[in-house]
Amino acid sequence: xxxxxxxxxxxxxxxxxxxxxxxxxxxxxxxxxxxxxxxxxxxxxxxxxxxxxxxxxxxxxxxxxxxxxxxxxxxxxxxxxxxxxxxxxxxxxxxxxxxxxxxxxxxxxxxxxxxxxxxxxxxxxxxxxxxxxxxxxxxxxxxxxxxxxxxxxxxxxxxxxxxxxxxxxxxxxxxxxxxxxxxxxxxxxxxxxxxxxxxxxxxxxxxxxxxxxxxxxxxxxxxxxxxxxxxxxxxxxxxxxxxxxxxxxxxxxxxxxxxxxxxxxxxxxxxxxxxxxxxxxxxxxxxxxxxxxxxxxxxxxxxxxxxxxxxxxxxxxxxxxxxxxxxxxxxxxxxxxxxxxxxxxxxxxxxxxxxxxxxxxxxxxxxxxxxxxxxxxxxxxxxxxxxxxxxxxxxxxxxxxxxxxxxxxxxxxxxxxxxxxxxxxxxxxxxxxxxxxxxxxxxxxxxxxxxxxxxxxxxxxxxxxxxxxxxxxxxxxxxxxxxxxxxxxxxxxxxxxx
Numbered sequence: 419x420x421x422x423x424x425x426x427x428x429x430x431x432x433x434x435x436x437x438x439x440x441x442x443x444x445x446x447x448x449x450x451x452x453x454x455x456x457x458x459x460x461x462x463x464x465x466x467x468x469x470x471x472x473x474x475x476x477x478x479x480x481x482x483x484x485x486x487x488x489x490x491x492x493x494x495x496x497x498x499x500x501x502x503x504x505x506x507x508x509x510x511x512x513x514x515x516x517x518x519x520x521x522x523x524x525x526x527x528x529x530x531x532x533x534x535x536x537x538x539x540x541x542x543x544x545x546x547x548x549x550x551x552x553x554x555x556x557x558x559x560x561x562x563x564x565x566x567x568x569x570x571x572x573x574x575x576x577x578x579x580x581x582x583x584x585x586x587x588x589x590x591x592x593x594x595x596x597x598x599x600x601x602x603x604x605x606x607x608x609x610x611x612x613x614x615x616x617x618x619x620x621x622x623x624x625x626x627x628x629x630x631x632x633x634x635x636x637x638x639x640x641x642x643x644x645x646x647x648x649x650x651x652x653x654x655x656x657x658x659x660x661x662x663x664x665x666x667x668x669x670x671x672x673x674x675x676x677x678x679x680x681x682x683x684x685x686x687x688x689x690x691x692x693x694x695x696x697x698x699x700x701x702x703x704x705x706x707x708x709x710x711x712x713x714x715x716x717x718x719x720x721x722x723x724x725x726x727x728x729x730x731x732x733x734x735x736x737x738x739x740x741x742x743x744x745x746x747x748x749x750x751x752x753x754x755x756x757x758x759x760x761x762x763x764x765x766x767x768x769x770x771x772x773x774x775x776x777x778x779x780x781x782x783x784x785x786x787x788x789x790x791x792x793x794x795x796x797x798x799x800x801x802x803x804x805x806x807x808x809x810x811x812x813x814x815x816x817x818x819x820x821x822x823x824x825x826x827x828x829x830x831x832x833x834x835x836x837x838x839x840x841x842x843x844x845x846x847x848x849x850x851x852x853x854x855x856x857x858x859x860x861x862x863x864x865x866x867x868x869x870x871x872x873x874x875x876x877x878x879x880x881x882x883x884x885x886x887x888x889x890x891x892x893x894x895x896x897x898x899x900x901x902x903x904x905x906x907x908x909x910x911x912x913x914x915x916x
Contacts, residue, residue: 455487458772459515461504462542465492468714468741469761470518472815476765484773495686497521504528507537513776514538516555516768520686522546522655538775542768544657548790553771553781557759557799559658563665565757565803566710566736569630570647573734574675576631577639630805635754638732640707644677648699650692650711650720651683659683662712662738679704684716692719706733714739714756721753740804742816749809749819756804758812763799771797 460477462470474490481488489510493500497520507515515537519525525546532539533550540553639645649666652659663681670676682695699706711717717737724733737744740758747753774781783795804811813819 453485455485456773456776457487457489457510457512458769458776459489459491459507459510459512460518460768460772461491461493461500461507461515462518463493463500463520464495465490466494468743469739469759469764472761473765473768476762477769480766480769484769486769486773486776493520495520497524501528504531507532508535512537514540514552514772516540516542516772517551518542519544519546522653522657525549538772538779540768540771540775542764545787545789545794548792550789550792551794552775553783554787554789554794554796555764555768555771555799556658556796557764558801559661560665562738562757562759562801563662563667564669565801566662566738566755567666567669569736569755569803569805570645570670570676570708570710570734571673573631573635573639574645574673577636580636630755630803630807632805632807635734635805638707638734638754640732643675644673645675645707646677646679646705647708647710648679648706649681650695650709650713650716651681652687652712652716653685654683655685656687659687659712666710679706687713687715689713689715689719692716693723696720696723708734709736711735711737713737714741714744717753717756718743718747721747725752740812740815742818745804745809745812745816745819748804748806751806754805758802758804760799760801762815767797767799 460474462473464470465474477488489512491500491503493503500520501524504515504517515532517525517529517532517539519528519541522544525541525544526549529539529541529546529549529551538552540555541551543556545551545554545556647670649663651663654660667678667681670678680699682691684691696706709717709720711720714737717735718741720733721735724735734754736755736757737753738757738759740756744753744756748756771781771783781795783797785796785798787794787796802811809819
């Protein structure tokens with residue numbers, strides 16, 4: 419009995435100790451240590467490109483959500499610098515790299531170098547020829563070329579329809595050939611027909627005409643056919659440039675009303691050579707009616723040259739990339755169209771691919787691309803055509819875009835109301851046709867509601883037409899008659915590019 423008491427006391431003490439350490443059953447389970455961020459890199463050709471800036475902004479905004487640590491390498495469009503940067507990656511313990519080559523010819527050796535270091539490689543936009551990579555992220559280059567071609571062919575179609583006369587299903591309003599200016603330039607009532615709507619009366623119903631082509635595009639097209647089209651290609655070594663140009667040429671080759679007068683390539687996508695190209699064509703007496711560029715910067719170089727008076731002001735321009743400058747010129751009416759390759763989507767796809775490859779060695783691709791002896795897993799971002807009609811789609815990317823559009827209501831109609839000299843390109847007399855929404859008519863009255871103005875135009879022949887435009891009218895001018903020179907009193911005397 420004496421031996422039992424110490425045993426009981428020991429058991430009771432153990433139980434009390436157990437209860438005290440357990441906190442009466444409220445002890446929290448031990449947390450697992452936080453997972454370390456996965457280390458990846460983005461080795462881009464040039465971070466000064468607007469598309470790459472958008473990619474970086476997108477990736478930096480999402481990297482915390484996917485628990486990634488991102489190293490950014492900017493080659494500054496220098497292939498030697500990029501090669502040196504990649505050689506130093508072994509010390510950064512990166513598991514995957516998104517690689518945008520500066521020099522496609524040197525890219526295969528760089529990819530091999532990364533692979534030998536155990537780094538997964540996701541190539542962005544420019545796939546090195548016959549080279550095995552772990553992933554490929556790109557825009558739909560073929561679609562980009564087709565969209566550019568479609569814009570041009572649609573402009574031709576709308577111009578032909580306008581010359582024949584258009585009617586709207588909901589109002590029955592007819593746009594007659596005599597209501598149009600020569601050379602495709604539309605007057606008063608034709609404006610909204612080309613833009614997609616016709617207004618029969620103030621506050622009246624609108625009839626819809628489908629298509630992306632607006633008044634300013636049709637107003638640029640000359641009467642002569644075929645149209646002379648210039649293609650400004652990018653770097654000929656670059657896959658994107660080659661594929662966009664090939665798709666563009668294929669889409670236009672059977673168009674009897676289109677004549678491709680030349681394809682000029684630009685190594686390293688350098689826009690500085692564009693003025694020399696256009697000056698050379700001018701010196702040869704070549705007439706240019708449309709310029710289709712592989713890149714926004716090339717298109718903007720052409721626009722600036724055209725503004726300075728090197729070519730006829732009525733030249734249709736289309737670019738690729740929808741960068742900030744091109745988007746602003748679009749809403750101002752100084753540029754006609756852009757194909758947006760959606761860099762936000764490219765950035766997300768690239769980030770997801772790199773993170774998954776770094777963690778598991780696999781990723782969720784949606785396509786495969788044949789690349790010589792290899793089949794490369796890929797994700798392709800869709801492209802979309804942007805004009806002044808749907809430029810609002812870019813306002814999230816470019817915050818100042820709405821303000822840029824508001825600074826110049828009426829777009830090209832206002833800038834052409836004074837100071838534009840007609841060049842000798844195009845071979846058609848278009849003076850006095852395209853200067854303002856009212857054509858040759860006089861302003862009979864206007865109403866404004868919700869930033870819209872209704873113009874009633876009465877011609878000298880007694881014809882009356884009404885047109886509703888966005889914004890308030892700042893200036894309306896009328897030329898005295900067909901063929902009267904309209905450049906007097908203008909600003910700068912330079913030619914309008916578009």
